[in-house]
Each structure stands twice: as C-alpha cells, then as structure tokens.
Amino acid sequence: MDSTRTFFKEERDPYYIxxxxxxxxxxxxxxxxxxxxxxxxxxxxxxxxxxxxIAILAGVTIAFVKAKRHSVAKKNRIKK
Known part of the structure; x- marks a missing residue:
C-alpha cells in the first residue's frame, strides 16, 4: 500500500491553493x-x-486622519 504522502500533495489541493x-x-x-x-x-x-x-489624498477615512494627527502631535510633544 502506498503512503498517502506520495499520493496527496499539498500544492495540488484546491483548499491549500x-x-x-x-x-x-x-x-x-x-x-x-x-x-x-x-x-x-x-x-x-x-x-x-x-x-x-488628507483623507482623500491618502485614501483613508477622516477618522483615521484625526487619530493619526493626534498620535503625531503626541509623538512630537514627547520628543521636545
């Protein structure tokens, strides 16, 4: 009896692909x-x-830009 390893190849399995x-x-x-x-x-x-x-140019949401602006401001305050 052949081993399943020789019969079954992951690379050919549609779910694997x-x-x-x-x-x-x-x-x-x-x-x-x-x-x-x-x-x-x-x-x-x-x-x-x-x-x-900025949201339009970067392709992100306005909420994301506001959060990013807040984190950038916070980061700049820590550096100074």
Whole structure:
C-alpha cells in the first residue's frame, strides 16, 4: 500500500491553493494600508491641508486622519 504522502500533495489541493492565494492577498492589503498610513502622516507633517483633504489624498477615512494627527502631535510633544 502506498503512503498517502506520495499520493496527496499539498500544492495540488484546491483548499491549500485558495488559502495560499488569500494569504498573499492579505499581505498585499497590509502593505497598502501601511503605505497609506505613512503617506497620511507625511501629509500631516509636511502640509497645512485639512483632515478631509488628507483623507482623500491618502485614501483613508477622516477618522483615521484625526487619530493619526493626534498620535503625531503626541509623538512630537514627547520628543521636545
């Protein structure tokens, strides 16, 4: 009797492939979110744009920009 290891290959399993693709997609989404957060922070520090304009430019929500602005201000107070 053959071993199941020789018969069953994870790489050919449709559930394995689907899970792998989902993992890759999640990784890309995290990278995009990180880039958007960094861009929003740079806009907060480098411009006088309103929260609404920064949210549109960075592709994030206004609430996120307000929270980011608060954390940047807090970070700057600690540095000084």
């Amino acid at each position: 689907k899970g792998f693709q989902k993992g890759v997609e999640n990784g890309k989404n995290r990278e995009r979110a990180r880039a958007s957060a960094e861009f929003a922070e740079r806009l907060i520090l480098g411009t006088n744009h309103t929260d609404e304009i």
